[in-house]
Amino acid sequence: MRGFGGLAVADVVDQYFNACNAHDLDAVMRCYCSKPVAVGPGGPVEGRSEVASYHTGIWQAFPDLHATVMQKLSEGETTAVAAVGTGRHTGSFPVIAGEVLPATGRYVSVRCCWFFSTAGGLIVHQQVFYDQFEMYLQLGLSPVRLGT
Numbered sequence: 001m002r003g004f005g006g007l008a009v010a011d012v013v014d015q016y017f018n019a020c021n022a023h024d025l026d027a028v029m030r031c032y033c034s035k036p037v038a039v040g041p042g043g044p045v046e047g048r049s050e051v052a053s054y055h056t057g058i059w060q061a062f063p064d065l066h067a068t069v070m071q072k073l074s075e076g077e078t079t080a081v082a083a084v085g086t087g088r089h090t091g092s093f094p095v096i097a098g099e100v101l102p103a104t105g106r107y108v109s110v111r112c113c114w115f116f117s118t119a120g121g122l123i124v125h126q127q128v129f130y131d132q133f134e135m136y137l138q139l140g141l142s143p144v145r146l147g148t
Contacts, residue, residue: 010074012123013081013116021066023059025052033122040128042094057094061103062087067112081114085130089139101139108138 012031019027029052037046038054045054059065065087073080086109095101110130117125 010072010079012118012121013072013074013079013114016116016123017067017069017081017083020055023063023065025055028052028055031123033119033124036123037125038128039126041130041132061089061091061093062108063090064088077118079116079118081116083112083114085110085112093139095136095139095141101141104139106139108135110135110138 016028016031019031029048032048032051035047036051037044038051039045040054042054045051065085067083067085069081069083071082086107088105088107089101090103090105092103093101111134112128112130114129115127116123
């Protein structure tokens with residue numbers, strides 16, 4: 001399916017991941033509409049400034065973060081992506097119950113799934129899911145601390 005400017009709807013998702021992997025905030029934000037919504041384990045963020053702040057915070061916690069797309073499926077204006085996110089935790093990262101985990105120096109590799117809704121060739125809504133338990137264990141948090 002073609003979106004605004006003749007681009008395939010899934011092309012904006014490819015542009016998004018390329019920009020994220022380059023940690024290019026301007027290029028990431030060019031992928032979003034004027035009033036985007038992004039939902040992740042930390043809750044929803046709305047608007048361009050909150051979405052930009054979310055990306056900046058993740059990159060500060062994992063400055064070498066890289067997502068490897070394993071599979072991408074598109075239907076109409078929706079694209080689903082399965083990926084693996086990898087990076088070294090060298091900055092503060094919010095975890096459970098509002099706690100902030102200081103840098104651990106640990107490397108993580110976590111499976112992730114994104115759902116993107118687009119309109120006019122831009123992302124209007126996205127959701128990301130990842131195995132938080134898997135990531136927290138890789139960061140050195142004990143199952144007792146995680147409430148299990």
